[in-house]
Amino acid sequence: MLTHSFERGVLVLTLDDDPPSGARDVLPRYISDLIHAHRPAPVVVVLSAAATTAVISAVLHAHRMCSRLNVLMSVATPSAATRRAFEAQAVPGGPRLVIHARSDIAVDAAYAAVA
Template sequence: MLSHTTEHGVLVITVDRDPGIDGRAALSTRMTHLIEAHVPTPVVVDLTDPAASDATVSAVLRAHQLCSRHGVSMSVVTRSAPLRRLLGERADAAYPRLALYTRMDTAVAACFTAAA
C-alpha cells in the first residue's frame, strides 16, 4: 500500500493502491509517522492508483495539513486529472496551496528548489 524513498533531499511517499475505507486510518497514520520522522524534509506523495477513493484523498489532505503546520512543502503526483481536480477542490484553503503535478521529476525538482 505504501512505500517511501528520498530523492534529492525530498521524501517521496508512494501510495501503490487505494486502502479503501477500512485502511484509511492506517494509511494516514503511516504517512504521519514518515513525515514527522523526516521534518523539515519536503514531501512528494505519488498516487499511482488512478482510481484512488475518498480514503486516499482524505489521507493525503491530512498529510498536507500536517506538512503545512510543520512549514514543510508538499506536492502530489498523479496522472489522473479527475483525482488532481478532487484534491485541488478539497484542499483546505487555510493552508498553503497543494501543488499538483503529473510527473515525478517535476514535483521533486519543484520541492527541492523551494527548500533550497
C-alpha cells in the same frame, strides 16, 4: 500500498493501490510518522492512478499537518480526475497544495524550492 524513498533530499511517499479497508484507518498515521521522521525535508506524495476518497482524505490530512510543521508538500498523480478532486477539497485560505501530473517534476520542484 505505501512505500517511501528519499530522492535528492525529498521524501517521496508512493501509494500504488487503494489500501485494503482495514489499512485505511492507519494510512494517515503511517504518512504522518514518515513526515515527522524526515522533517524538515519536503514531501511529495505520488499516487499511481485515480485515488479513492479515503486516499484523498489521508493526503489532505497530511497536507494540513505539513502546513502546521512548515514542511513543503506536493502531490503527483497522472489522473486528471484526482487532481481536480484535490483542488476542489483543498482548504481555502490555507497553504496551497501543489499538484503535479508527473512525479519527477514534483521532486525537482520540491528540491528546487528548498535548495
